[in-house]
Amino acid sequence: MKKILIIEDDPAVSDYLKTFFEDNGYAAFTAANAQSGYDLAKQEQPDLITLDIELPDEWGPRFYRKLAGDKNLKNTPLIVISGLSGNKYAVTKAVASLSKPFDRNELLKIVKETIG
Amino acid sequence: MPDILFIIDHDRELAQALAVYLRRQQFEILLADSGKTTMEMAHSASRPAIVLVDPHFPETDPLAFLQRLKDRLPQSQFIIYGPSDTLEKIMETFNTSALTYIRKPVSSVELDFALKKAGEWIAIEAKHQKITNEIKELQSAKILLQQLFDEVPCYITVQDRNFRVTATNRLFKRDFGNDIGGYCYQIYKHRDTPCTHCPVAATFQDGRRHQTEEIVTAKSGTPYHVLTWTAPIRNEAGDITQVMEMATNITQIRQLQDHLTSLGLMLGSMSHGIKGMLTALDGGIYLLETGIARQDPARTAKAFDQVRKMVTQIRKMVLDILYFTKSRELQYQKVVLHDLVESISAVIQPSANRHNILFTITTPPEPVTMEIDPDRLREALINFLENAVDACTSDQHRKSHHILFDARVTGDDHVCFEISDDGLGMDRETKEKMFTLFFSSKGSSGTGLGLFIANHVIGQHGGAIQVESEINKGSRFIICIPRTNGKP
Numbered sequence: 001m002k003k004i005l006i007i008e009d010d011p012a013v014s015d016y017l018k019t020f021f022e023d024n025g026y027a028a029f030t031a032a033n034a035q036s037g038y039d040l041a042k043q044e045q046p047d048l049i050t051l052d053i054e055l056p057d058e059w060g061p062r063f064y065r066k067l068a069g070d071k072n073l074k075n076t077p078l079i080v081i082s083g084l085s086g087n088k089y090a091v092t093k094a095v096a097s098l099s100k101p102f103d104r105n106e107l108l109k110i111v112k113e114t115i116g
Numbered sequence: 117m118p119d120i121l122f123i124i125d126h127d128r129e130l131a132q133a134l135a136v137y138l139r140r141q142q143f144e145i146l147l148a149d150s151g152k153t154t155m156e157m158a159h160s161a162s163r164p165a166i167v168l169v170d171p172h173f174p175e176t177d178p179l180a181f182l183q184r185l186k187d188r189l190p191q192s193q194f195i196i197y198g199p200s201d202t203l204e205k206i207m208e209t210f211n212t213s214a215l216t217y218i219r220k221p222v223s224s225v226e227l228d229f230a231l232k233k234a235g236e237w238i239a240i241e242a243k244h245q246k247i248t249n250e251i252k253e254l255q256s257a258k259i260l261l262q263q264l265f266d267e268v269p270c271y272i273t274v275q276d277r278n279f280r281v282t283a284t285n286r287l288f289k290r291d292f293g294n295d296i297g298g299y300c301y302q303i304y305k306h307r308d309t310p311c312t313h314c315p316v317a318a319t320f321q322d323g324r325r326h327q328t329e330e331i332v333t334a335k336s337g338t339p340y341h342v343l344t345w346t347a348p349i350r351n352e353a354g355d356i357t358q359v360m361e362m363a364t365n366i367t368q369i370r371q372l373q374d375h376l377t378s379l380g381l382m383l384g385s386m387s388h389g390i391k392g393m394l395t396a397l398d399g400g401i402y403l404l405e406t407g408i409a410r411q412d413p414a415r416t417a418k419a420f421d422q423v424r425k426m427v428t429q430i431r432k433m434v435l436d437i438l439y440f441t442k443s444r445e446l447q448y449q450k451v452v453l454h455d456l457v458e459s460i461s462a463v464i465q466p467s468a469n470r471h472n473i474l475f476t477i478t479t480p481p482e483p484v485t486m487e488i489d490p491d492r493l494r495e496a497l498i499n500f501l502e503n504a505v506d507a508c509t510s511d512q513h514r515k516s517h518h519i520l521f522d523a524r525v526t527g528d529d530h531v532c533f534e535i536s537d538d539g540l541g542m543d544r545e546t547k548e549k550m551f552t553l554f555f556s557s558k559g560s561s562g563t564g565l566g567l568f569i570a571n572h573v574i575g576q577h578g579g580a581i582q583v584e585s586e587i588n589k590g591s592r593f594i595i596c597i598p599r600t601n602g603k604p
Contacts, residue, residue, distance in 0.1 A: 016399020083391035
């Protein structure tokens with residue numbers, strides 16, 4: 001089963017994503033801030049990460065640079081899901097950038113195309 | 117049209133002889149040979165220019181007859197003739213009411229002379245009448261222009277090259293005083309020197325109209341937003357001698373705009389939150405849909421709970437926005453003054469420490485409760501204190517600074533907060549404009565929003581702000597608000 005890490009500080013939204021991914025046959029786990037997200041990523045080695053740009057402890061793009069510096073994680077595909085407009089410029093190497101509120105079918109399509 | 121000449125004589129033959137003679141001189145002749153016909157004809161429509169009259173009729177007193185005739189024909193020139201013995205008496209009484217007097221028997225030379233004189237008089241009279249009418253028209257035009265000048269719903273000033281005001285209209289006098297001869301920049305802005313971008317100066321220079329928007333201060337101390345237009349006034353040689361400045365008070369429009377702008381700012385700052393809520397609502401709906409489809413009561417219940425929570429939040433936010441569009445009301449709460457002061461100093465103390473500013477707080481010894489909207493008032497007071505910190509950090513005159521934050525209860529049941537600093541201080545212009553939206557003395561580091569909102573909040577609490585400030589000495593704000601909410 002493919003693993004997805006959800007980094008999102010709004011519990012209602014992260015719960016939504018977790019349920020949605022699980023319903024569609026993925027294993028999902030959540031982190032509410034950048035630090036625990038990084039720790040969880042190292043521990044679980046997910047197949048894909050969804051990232052909110054505004055996190056309580058760190059700015060999303062900085063987190064991404066940290067991720068890219070880790071040899072085991074740098075190739076993990078990343079989907080940005082954020083309420084900020086213009087977020088597609090925030091993490092240029094992201095597979096996709098979705099604006100909240102996002103279309104879940106679109107999200108699922110992107111996930112399937114990326115990790116199957 | 118020939119002038120009408122009215123010949124009145126008891127002696128009909130003499131009258132007719134005169135008529136023949138005078139018709140040749142291009143007069144239109146009326147004739148009367150009795151007192152009765154005279155009065156009847158004097159009533160008729162044709163007004164004689166000259167009346168040639170011998171007032172001696174057998175049945176009437178000549179003086180009384182003349183007087184009646186003169187009353188009937190006040191505009192006519194009278195030439196009175198008669199036998200010399202009675203003529204003198206008539207002359208004494210009637211005097212200058214007649215143009216001239218001729219003795220009987222009438223000589224043609226005397227008559228011609230008298231008629232010539234009458235002609236001249238009539239011409240002068242006509243000219244006089246014409247000039248009188250013209251003056252009347254000019255006067256009414258002048259009154260109309262003055263009325264226009266006075267009643268235009270703008271502030272009008274006429275200024276010379278030194279920006280000295282030489283004329284003002286009524287509205288200006290009402291709001292800015294009767295200060296003819298004062299300087300524009302003093303009256304409008306309480307400045308000692310001309311403003312940097314002056315439309316009047318620009319018009320003097322290029323002769324064109326110029327438009328600016330200004331904030332001016334009325335004699336009552338109220339700031340007004342005005343839109344000003346200038347226009348040159350030229351002398352006969354075409355040189356610009358003065359400039360007229362018309363200022364329209366657009367304060368109300370600006371206030372509305374301020375309100376809309378703050379609404380826009382608020383919506384902008386809320387948009388992130390709104391997006392988050394909508395996403396969470398989407399999540400709730402997803403859980404609800406799948407929960408029902410899978411007949412999973414636990415999931416459905418959780419979903420329903422989430423949808424309800426989100427709907428409540430969105431509802432609250434929408435109501436907040438609607439509230440704001442109607443100028444939001446305060447949420448009054450009973451608050452202990454010391455707690456309020458403490459929570460404020462918790463924000464200010466760290467930044468005071470960082471900048472080597474001594475921050476002193478004094479509060480009344482006994483506990484004081486007050487009814488306020490704690491969130492709003494707290495924000496407002498923090499704003500004043502943050503400004504005090506800024507005023508100290510930008511001031512190079514002193515090495516260390518001191519900010520005092522004092523709260524006290526006054527005799528009339530008000531709570532007064534005094535915030536004083538020994539920082540930069542403000543000039544008069546800054547002092548007058550600091551509460552207007554988007555006015556900032558801090559250049560790009562200020563938004564011009566803080567004190568505008570703070571002032572609004574203090575006003576909503578029924579409070580007043582007193583400001584004392586002096587350049588390089590510091591500023592003192594005294595903010596007094598009623599201790600209890602006066603409203604039922």
